[in-house]
Amino acid sequence: MNLIRAIAAALLVLCTSSFGLAQAQERTAVRQGFTLPPNSGKTILLFRPTIRVGAQSTGGMFEPNADWTAQGREHMGVSLRQLQDRLGNRVIEASEPIGEQALLVAEHMALFAAVSSSVINYQFFVGNRLPTKKRDNRNDVFEWTLGPQVARLPGAADADYGLFIYTEDQYGSTGRKVLQAFAMLGGVGVQSGVHSGYAGLVDLKTGELLWLNADGKMGGDVRTPEGAEKRMRQLLEEFPGSSVQTAPAA
Amino acid sequence: MLKSLLKPVLLISAAAALTAPAALSANDLIKSGETVAVAKSTLSITPPRDWNKLSARPGKKAETWTLDGEQLNDISFYSDIAPGEPLLRERSKKRDPLPKLRSNSLLTDVPEFLEGTYRAHFGIAVFSLGASKPTKFLNEPAIQFTYEYVTPDELTRRGEAIAVLRSGKLFMITYDAPKLHFFERNIEDYRAVVASAKIA
Numbered sequence: 001m002n003l004i005r006a007i008a009a010a011l012l013v014l015c016t017s018s019f020g021l022a023q024a025q026e027r028t029a030v031r032q033g034f035t036l037p038p039n040s041g042k043t044i045l046l047f048r049p050t051i052r053v054g055a056q057s058t059g060g061m062f063e064p065n066a067d068w069t070a071q072g073r074e075h076m077g078v079s080l081r082q083l084q085d086r087l088g089n090r091v092i093e094a095s096e097p098i099g100e101q102a103l104l105v106a107e108h109m110a111l112f113a114a115v116s117s118s119v120i121n122y123q124f125f126v127g128n129r130l131p132t133k134k135r136d137n138r139n140d141v142f143e144w145t146l147g148p149q150v151a152r153l154p155g156a157a158d159a160d161y162g163l164f165i166y167t168e169d170q171y172g173s174t175g176r177k178v179l180q181a182f183a184m185l186g187g188v189g190v191q192s193g194v195h196s197g198y199a200g201l202v203d204l205k206t207g208e209l210l211w212l213n214a215d216g217k218m219g220g221d222v223r224t225p226e227g228a229e230k231r232m233r234q235l236l237e238e239f240p241g242s243s244v245q246t247a248p249a250a
Numbered sequence: 251m252l253k254s255l256l257k258p259v260l261l262i263s264a265a266a267a268l269t270a271p272a273a274l275s276a277n278d279l280i281k282s283g284e285t286v287a288v289a290k291s292t293l294s295i296t297p298p299r300d301w302n303k304l305s306a307r308p309g310k311k312a313e314t315w316t317l318d319g320e321q322l323n324d325i326s327f328y329s330d331i332a333p334g335e336p337l338l339r340e341r342s343k344k345r346d347p348l349p350k351l352r353s354n355s356l357l358t359d360v361p362e363f364l365e366g367t368y369r370a371h372f373g374i375a376v377f378s379l380g381a382s383k384p385t386k387f388l389n390e391p392a393i394q395f396t397y398e399y400v401t402p403d404e405l406t407r408r409g410e411a412i413a414v415l416r417s418g419k420l421f422m423i424t425y426d427a428p429k430l431h432f433f434e435r436n437i438e439d440y441r442a443v444v445a446s447a448k449i450a
Contacts, residue, residue, distance in 0.1 A: 061373075062402070106404065107404075107405070107406060107429075107430055108430065110403055110404045110405035111405060111428050111430050111431070113403060113405075114321040114322060114403065114405055114428060115318075115322065117319075117321060118318055118319030118321050118322050121319060122277075122302075122318070122319045128277065129277070130277050130302040130316070130318075130319070131277060131278065131279035131300075131302055132279065132300055132301075132302055132317065133302075133318075144318070145431070146430070146431065147430055147431025147432070147435070148431075149430060149431060207431065
């Protein structure tokens with residue numbers, strides 16, 4: 001009897017996890033009332049993107065890889081420089097912070113990732129929305145913030161908005177892929193690899209998130225120039241006022 | 251024979267269940283002004299504002315409420331934790347055991363019990379306990395304490411907790427949020443929840 005119950009539980013897990021993956025789609029949102037036409041006279045402060053690249057262990061833990069991260073940073077940096085002129089408004093690059101300021105920027109990048117992840121999980125993802133966020137969706141409300149302390153970020157006084165870009169890639173290890181294959185044989189869905197990317201525009205006076213493009217399943221291998229360009233285009237597509245187009249499918 | 255063939259599949263299923271997003275699970279609305287029992291216990295709360303109760307429980311005798319997601323503001327209730335029991339659900343009793351409440355645990359041991367649990371369960375290397383002070387909770391002598399730690403996503407978080415031991419069993423309410431903005435933004439909401447706590 002217990003065995004039958006366990007098999008039923010396994011099938012339930014299969015259904016729920018498969019459904020979850022199918023529903024985890026890319027989404028973009030804009031704060032109510034926010035518009036940014038091209039050549040609006042506004043200045044965008046571009047922070048150096050946070051790029052984390054590594055492997056996903058058999059148990060699903062992130063294991064950073066320094067070489068892959070360096071490749072990702074290099075290629076994503078090149079792509080961003082090629083695309084930032086097409087964002088439609090004046091873009092200035094934040095200077096490389098040092099000391100306390102570097103810590104402050106890094107902490108804000110981590111907070112931006114946590115906020116973006118929460119938006120995906122609890123406002124975008126239909127099957128898992130928080131009841132209070134469902135109410136927001138019904139009223140067309142998209143209210144998320146990093147907090148007014150963003151005004152203390154280096155360079156914030158010289159710009160209107162801050163552009164935050166964060167990507168994390170975990171390539172499935174051999175052990176993880178083997179687990180995925182065995183799980184598939186057993187009819188169970190186990191995800192191998194994580195490819196998350198978030199791009200967000202933040203009001204540098206209030207900390208309010210004005211625009212967000214957040215996707216838990218991004219394309220493009222950031223370790224290659226072509227893949228990094230595809231990823232960066234995906235991140236910046238639908239940026240308010242921009243002419244960045246998504247790369248055509250290969 | 252059938253059992254031995256199915257065993258790996260069932261183990262993987264269990265692992266997938268633990269790692270899969272809480273898909274299709276309904277998170278519940280906790281309405282302001284309504285009294286609700288928490289963590290499957292006789293501990294009740296009457297919140298002065300709306301909260302969301304996450305369907306995923308961090309432990310058998312635990313429950314989490316949030317406003318924007320547990321990464322941004324997390325109130326967790328732990329109720330009726332008996333000696334020999336961990337605070338959170340153990341991923342693996344053999345490979346990743348969690349600290350257990352001891353029968354001779356004192357209120358002053360609770361902060362280290364929480365620290366040990368967080369370090370082991372969340373893989374935290376940087377954790378520091380802040381100030382602690384005696385207080386009253388559920389009409390009994392209790393301890394209130396603060397802490398700060400860095401999670402593997404490189405975000406610094408702060409926490410505040412209040413705990414009481416009733417007949418050797420632990421009742422605790424914690425609040426965890428990023429140090430930047432979110433901790434200060436909702437700390438008074440947490441304290442209002444604590445102030446409304448009652449036990450039958």
